[in-house]
Amino acid sequence: MPESGGAERHALRLKAVSKTFGGVKALDGVDFEVLEGEVHCLAGENGCGKSTLIKIVTGVYKPESAGLIELFGERLDGITPVQARDRGVSVIWQDLALFANMSVAENIAFDAMVGLRPRGVDYRGMKKRAGATLERLGVTLDLDAALSTLPIAQRQVVAIARSLMNDARLIFMDEPTASLTQSETDRLLDIVRRLSADGVAIVFVSHRLAEVLEIARRVTVVRDGRLVGVYPTEGMTQARLGELMTGHMLEDSVAARDMSSAPAVFEANRLGRPGEFENIDLVIRRGEVVGLCGLLGAGRTELAHAMMGMSEPATGEMRLHGDVYRPTSIRAAIAHGMAYVSEDRLSLGLLQKQSIVDNASISVLDRLLDGLGLISNGKKLGLIRGWVEKLGIKIGLPDDAISTLSGGNQQKVVLAKWLATEPKVLILDSPTVGVDVGARAGLFRIVRELAEQGLAILLISDEVTEALYNSDRVLHMVQGRIAGEYDPSTTSVQALEEAIYE
Amino acid sequence: MNAIVRRLEEIFGRETFGLLVLMAVMVAAYSLATPQFLTARNLSSMGFQAPLLGLLTLAMLAPMISGGLNLAIIYTANISGLALAWVLLQFGGPDAGMFAVILGSLAAVAVGAIAGAVMGAVIAYIGAHPILVSLAMMIFLRGLGEFLTRGGDISGFPPSLAVLGHGTLYGLPVPLLLFALVALAWHVMLRRSRHGFAVYMVGSNIRASEYSGIDTKRTLVLIYTLSGVICAIAGILMAARFNSVRVGHGEALLLVTVLAIFLGGIDPFGGHGKVAPVIIAILILQILSSGLNLVGANQHLATAVWGLFLIAVMILRSDQVAALFRRKE
Numbered sequence: 001m002p003e004s005g006g007a008e009r010h011a012l013r014l015k016a017v018s019k020t021f022g023g024v025k026a027l028d029g030v031d032f033e034v035l036e037g038e039v040h041c042l043a044g045e046n047g048c049g050k051s052t053l054i055k056i057v058t059g060v061y062k063p064e065s066a067g068l069i070e071l072f073g074e075r076l077d078g079i080t081p082v083q084a085r086d087r088g089v090s091v092i093w094q095d096l097a098l099f100a101n102m103s104v105a106e107n108i109a110f111d112a113m114v115g116l117r118p119r120g121v122d123y124r125g126m127k128k129r130a131g132a133t134l135e136r137l138g139v140t141l142d143l144d145a146a147l148s149t150l151p152i153a154q155r156q157v158v159a160i161a162r163s164l165m166n167d168a169r170l171i172f173m174d175e176p177t178a179s180l181t182q183s184e185t186d187r188l189l190d191i192v193r194r195l196s197a198d199g200v201a202i203v204f205v206s207h208r209l210a211e212v213l214e215i216a217r218r219v220t221v222v223r224d225g226r227l228v229g230v231y232p233t234e235g236m237t238q239a240r241l242g243e244l245m246t247g248h249m250l251e252d253s254v255a256a257r258d259m260s261s262a263p264a265v266f267e268a269n270r271l272g273r274p275g276e277f278e279n280i281d282l283v284i285r286r287g288e289v290v291g292l293c294g295l296l297g298a299g300r301t302e303l304a305h306a307m308m309g310m311s312e313p314a315t316g317e318m319r320l321h322g323d324v325y326r327p328t329s330i331r332a333a334i335a336h337g338m339a340y341v342s343e344d345r346l347s348l349g350l351l352q353k354q355s356i357v358d359n360a361s362i363s364v365l366d367r368l369l370d371g372l373g374l375i376s377n378g379k380k381l382g383l384i385r386g387w388v389e390k391l392g393i394k395i396g397l398p399d400d401a402i403s404t405l406s407g408g409n410q411q412k413v414v415l416a417k418w419l420a421t422e423p424k425v426l427i428l429d430s431p432t433v434g435v436d437v438g439a440r441a442g443l444f445r446i447v448r449e450l451a452e453q454g455l456a457i458l459l460i461s462d463e464v465t466e467a468l469y470n471s472d473r474v475l476h477m478v479q480g481r482i483a484g485e486y487d488p489s490t491t492s493v494q495a496l497e498e499a500i501y502e
Numbered sequence: 503m504n505a506i507v508r509r510l511e512e513i514f515g516r517e518t519f520g521l522l523v524l525m526a527v528m529v530a531a532y533s534l535a536t537p538q539f540l541t542a543r544n545l546s547s548m549g550f551q552a553p554l555l556g557l558l559t560l561a562m563l564a565p566m567i568s569g570g571l572n573l574a575i576i577y578t579a580n581i582s583g584l585a586l587a588w589v590l591l592q593f594g595g596p597d598a599g600m601f602a603v604i605l606g607s608l609a610a611v612a613v614g615a616i617a618g619a620v621m622g623a624v625i626a627y628i629g630a631h632p633i634l635v636s637l638a639m640m641i642f643l644r645g646l647g648e649f650l651t652r653g654g655d656i657s658g659f660p661p662s663l664a665v666l667g668h669g670t671l672y673g674l675p676v677p678l679l680l681f682a683l684v685a686l687a688w689h690v691m692l693r694r695s696r697h698g699f700a701v702y703m704v705g706s707n708i709r710a711s712e713y714s715g716i717d718t719k720r721t722l723v724l725i726y727t728l729s730g731v732i733c734a735i736a737g738i739l740m741a742a743r744f745n746s747v748r749v750g751h752g753e754a755l756l757l758v759t760v761l762a763i764f765l766g767g768i769d770p771f772g773g774h775g776k777v778a779p780v781i782i783a784i785l786i787l788q789i790l791s792s793g794l795n796l797v798g799a800n801q802h803l804a805t806a807v808w809g810l811f812l813i814a815v816m817i818l819r820s821d822q823v824a825a826l827f828r829r830k831e
Contacts, residue, residue: 334715348713353706353773362703362714365696374694417714 009073011036011170011201012057012089016067019052024406026052027063028225034170036072037199039192041206041216041233042172044245045463049225050205054172058091059084072169088169092176096159098147105130105143108161133161136198137191153184160191170201177206189215208501209238223247239494246465255448256472256488259288264322265456266307266425271316276302277480280316284425284456289447291471291488292460293500299480300460301343304427307458308340309333320424334363337424341414341431343460349414350402357384357398359413364420387416391446408439415446426450429460444470464497476500517767521782528786532793539796546675550668552788553681554743554752556781557736559759560688561729563780566763567692568725569705569772570625570632576756577643578617578730579737582610583747584647586738587656595658603662611734617643618730622723647749657746667742677739684735689777691728701725705772761812762787767819 012034019027027049034040044050055061059081069076071087079089098107105123108130127143134141139157147155156176163171173192177185192202192215206212212219213233221228221244228244262285272278277299284290292300306313309327318325320336327333333340342348350359361368361380368383370376384398393412395405402410411431418426428447432440447470451457461467467474468488476484476499486496511519532539558575565572572578589606590598598606617639624635669676692698700721703711712718741747765783768775790811791804 330712331715331717340713342713347707348710351703351706351710351714351773353769354703358699358703362699362711362716365699369696374690375696375699421715 008035010034010070011038011072013068013070014053014057014066016065017053017056017063017069018065019049019056019061019063025225027056030222030225030227031230032057032220032227033230034201034203036169036201037196038218039196039202039204039216041204041212041219042222043205043209043212043219043241044222048222048245050222051174052225053222054091054174054203054205057084057170057172058089085166088167089172090163090166090168090170091172092156092159092163092174094175096155098155098159098162100148101146103144103146104141104150104158107147107158108133108165110162111166129165130161133164136164137161138194139191153188156188157191160195164195164200168200170203171195172203172205174205176204177208177211185211209241209497210501213238213241221245237494238497239492242465242493242497254469254488259285259472262286262288265320266325266458267319267322268307269316269319271303271306271313271318273302273306273311273313273315275480276311277306277477278315279481281482282475284458286456287451287454288473289451289457289459289471291467291474292458292477293462293464293467293474293496294477295500296462298477300477301429302480303477304340304429304458304460307333307425307427308338334421334423337422338427339418339421339423339425340427341411341418341429343429343433345407345410345414345433350410352401352403354402355399356395356402356405356413357381359402360384360387360417360420363417367420383420384416387413387420391416392442406439408435408443411435411439411443412446415443419450423455425456425458427458427460430462431459432461432463432466440466464500465493468493468496515776515779518776518779518782521766521779521786525782525786525789528789528793532789532796535793536796539793544792544796546670548788548792549675549678550743551792552784553675553677554736554739555755555758555762555787556681556784557684557732557739558752558755559762559780559784560685560777561732561736562759563763563768563775563777564688564692564701564725564732565632565636565729566768566770567705567772567775568701568722569708570722570726571636572618572621572726572729572733573633573636573756574617574621574640574643575729575733575736575759576752577640577647577749578614578733579740580747580749580751581617581643581647582614582734582737583741583751584650584656584749585613586610586741587659587747590659590663591656596660598660598662600662603660607738610738611731614730614732614734614737615727616730618727618733619723621730622726625726626719626722644749651747651749653749655746655748659741659745663742664745665742667739667745677743680735680739684732685777685781688732692777697721697724702773706774758787758808761808765812765815 010033012032014030014032016029016031017027018025018029030049030053032053042050042053052061056063057079059079062078069079071079071089074087076083099110105127109126130143137157137160141154141157147158150158160171176188189211192204196202204212204216213236216233218230218232219236219241220230221241223245264283265286266282266284268280268282271280271282280303294300302311305311307318309329309332325336327336327338346352351362357380361383364383365375368375368379370379381398387393388395391412393416394409402413405413431443435443447457447459459467459471468491471488474486474488474491474496475482476486484499538544558579561575562572586606586609589609590602593599593602621635621639624630625632666676666680671679692701700711700716703716704718704721708718740751744751762783763780764770765786766775766780768780787808790807794804794807795801
């Protein structure tokens with residue numbers, strides 16, 4: 001590998017790229033450069049413009065203005081998806097975009113084998129080429145196995161092999177390790193090193209800072225659509241990187257209070273459900289915000305589902321206000337004063353086809369009836385107007401489709417819908433996914449106020465900083481068990497990050 | 503002029519207003535083409551014909567808003583009609599009294615409700631696709647009906663039943679009044695009741711509805727049951743109008759109901775749609791075929807024109823055409 005400062009060739013050079021969505025600057029004059037064969041990390045919080053940048057390089061979005069766009073030394077006026085693919089740019093998204101019902105070989109060789117010419121599919125050639133590509137990665141997989149039978153880590157390998165089949169020379173990997181175990185991650189990092197030695201440039205997007213510092217040579221930090229800087233990973237610490245990403249000395253914003261004397265609202269004793277979680281002891285007190293951290297698949301969402309009556313725990317018991325609580329359905333849980341803001345706002349939290357007012361009314365229809373037992377339009381509008389004011393939701397008309405709102409405002413409508421049920425316990429499952437940085441602060445201000453008013457809140461979060469700064473206590477879940485409890489006022493981001501990711 | 507149009511659009515909703523304009527244009531055109539069109543005789547004959555299609559369309563509409571479909575509407579109506587006929591025959595056929603008609607109608611409604619409830623339960627609890635479930639129910643009911651009737655007609659009903667099909671009240675056809683009543687009830691159920699609200703929600707995203715505390719299973723069972731009840735009413739009307747019950751009566755109307763629903767601008771994937779535009783769509787189809795009949799066209803031509811008409815409406819409604827108009831402005 002050439003030394004830095006030598007005559008290195010660039011795989012990608014972008015200068016002063018800007019992109020605006022509906023008045024919001026997603027990218028504001030960002031420079032981004034990747035060298036050939038380099039492992040480069042693109043770091044920043046959710047909503048900082050990382051994916052917009054990737055989508056510009058792959059031609060999905062067109063930037064409004066760009067000082068320079070250069071791919072492998074070739075100057076381009078703009079990038080189209082076809083140009084990007086022909087020049088060897090490839091993205092492996094978190095959801096992988098593979099065909100679950102097709103075999104490994106078919107998935108890998110798909111693009112190469114689909115042509116305009118009307119002819120039969122050459123299965124033998126397909127398998128041969130797929131096998132050769134996997135060999136290049138140093139991996140053996142059953143080529144005939146259906147993709148759906150493979151664990152996530154192996155599907156990831158299939159996705160990488162597929163981009164190599166298309167002669168990828170610049171691969172973007174979006175959170176590739178988010179759902180992998182440590183040993184699987186190590187194996188993936190080995191593959192990344194192998195590709196890099198082969199001259200393939202890799203842009204790695206990851207929240208796991210430890211991993212970023214281990215694999216990447218340089219890191220580009222983006223915050224709120226602006227470039228913060230490009231730094232060598234040598235000599236960089238996780239704490240410093242976290243600070244660059246969020247833009248403030250994070251220790252300042254801890255707001256934890258000691259709530260240990262408040263009465264318990266929700267309790268779980270030795271709660272378990274095979275394959276999901278086990279031996280969970282959990283107390284959420286009146287007015288307390290309990291953070292719940294852990295890797296994807298650690299059992300956090302599954303625990304929330306059991307609390308909401310979506311699944312039945314096999315062992316242990318739950319109590320609400322001291323009484324045994326055994327919900328048999330979501331409706332029963334709601335009736336008991338439970339509320340759940342789902343991690344999947346787009347398909348589970350809101351009904352995207354319906355209006356703002358209907359989305360807010362759905363959980364409290366019984367309270368919106370007139371004398372005849374019919375739904376009163378006036379009461380519906382009164383409900384949404386009240387919450388618009390209380391939560392500071394920015395909407396056009398109540399009858400507009402919910403999809404016209406920004407992520408942050410949509411999430412506030414979800415909150416309104418649940419708060420209208422007057423819950424005693426509120427579960428927030430990754431509430432800031434797809435919500436921009438500014439709106440997050442507003443959202444957590446509301447969460448704070450709700451806690452002050454006595455609501456017991458469970459905050460499930462993928463982001464260590466988010467959990468640490470907005471909770472009174474943080475619990476750490478590993479493989480279905482609660483592995484530790486941290487006091488935010490005495491725990492650093494770095495310490496918690498190390499506990500979670502190592 | 504533009505302001506008036508906009509105001510009317512606001513009152514009726516864009517979709518409904520467009521259909522009303524279309525209906526007015528058709529009425530004007532037929533009135534010019536033939537003096538027989540705007541006569542009491544023709545209007546009354548349309549008033550007797552349209553309600554059957556109208557009821558069946560309402561029975562199709564609600565499951566469609568819930569994201570499904572009920573392919574069994576015709577045979578549910580037929581089987582319900584059979585139940586009515588059986589009760590009437592037990593009470594002496596043509597000599598059966600009012601009591602028998604009421605009892606028979608209740609039996610018909612019960613049979614329709616059961617057929618719908620079974621479909622709804624299978625869709626809700628087994629999670630099978632509504633197309634498959636209602637198709638299976640349709641085939642089952644047809645076979646059952648043909649077995650019970652040996653493929654023939656059952657006729658000989660009392661005059662009190664015939665009033666339902668041929669009578670008038672204050673000069674208005676009784677079937678039309680019946681339809682108006684059912685349509686109003688259907689509108690209130692869908693737009694104002696909690697159950698109706700749930701139907702729209704389930705139709706746009708069933709899992710998100712469940713996550714929000716909607717009883718999605720109950721909603722589905724209930725909406726198919728109600729659809730079955732409307733089918734039964736259509737079945738009673740059919741028996742009254744034709745003075746006979748035969749399995750297969752009205753078979754050709756199945757896809758016409760879907761046509762009327764699309765014409766009424768209902769989202770075929772569920773979650774959106776109102777009763778009013780669908781009723782106007784039914785009237786438009788009726789005017790189209792009655793008018794063609796009066797100007798002397800073949801009955802089969804009317805069916806062909808219905809199909810062409812729907813294609814034309816889809817083109818007119820498309821985004822591309824809308825964009826064309828915007829550019830002109």
